[in-house]
Amino acid sequence: MTTNVSSFHESITQRQAAMIAGIALILMALVAGFAYGFVFTSLVVSGNASVTAQNIKNSETLFRAGVLGWLMILLLDIVVAWALYIFLNPINKSLSRLVAWLRLVYAALLGIALLNFVVVLALLSGADYLNVLDASTRNAQILLFLNAFSGMWSLGLVVFGVHLLVLGYAVMRSQGVIPQFLGVLLLVAAVFQILTSAANVLLPNYDTYKPTVEMITSVPMAIGELAFAVWLWAKGGKTSGNAG
Secondary structure: OHHHHHHHHHHOOHHHHHHHHHHHHHHHHHHHHHHHHHHHHHHOOOOOHHHHHHHHHHOHHHHHHHHHHHHHHHHHHHHHHHHHHHHHOOOOHHHHHHHHHHHHHHHHHHHHHHHHHHHHHHHOOOOHHHHHOOHHHHHHHHHHHHHHHHHHHHHHHHHHHHHHHHHHHHHHOOOOOOOHHHHHHHHHHHHHHHHHHHHHHHOOOHHHHHHHHHHHHHHHHHHHHHHHHHHHHHOOOOOOOOOO
């Protein structure tokens, strides 16, 4: 079994790993734009349980499509962790492992957060045992579990920010194998990601100014990973090097 895994690892070139990581990151951005940017933000109304529950009931197919999108993001994160490990390994073995493990830890936390959607779907199922709950209680529980997802995901995003921080540092240490400006973009994205995600969990009144903060930070956060993704897809692994 170990021999087969090793042989498969060796059969993937650095260029192929870069392309896989780049394509997976681009796909992830597109799916996230749908699952979070469209479905979640359009259906979930902060602080209003009845409207949120009604929105989801009226668009349950859309909500389930959003949940499927989150599952795709989780699987793509695992693929990216594996591909980045293979791509970065010839450049810096220790940092490649750390980058991969941090992304896998984030994926695990996202997976735990997604369990809240399972409960929401159960509350929407209309099963007989739910008749003991009145409508307002059921609606409140739906919003509670949606908020729990957001909180757990934000904790995971702190880890994701640290992943970007290490990735940016690895790029800066690549001795020209990867353009230095990509490392700078990743480091900037990492700082914004850590600060905004931690604030979402730790600051009690963050929701009041969250839209303004996200309007300012979302662009640099998106540019960092997307620029790296495009470079991986277009040029990653075409030139070899080893920074140790």
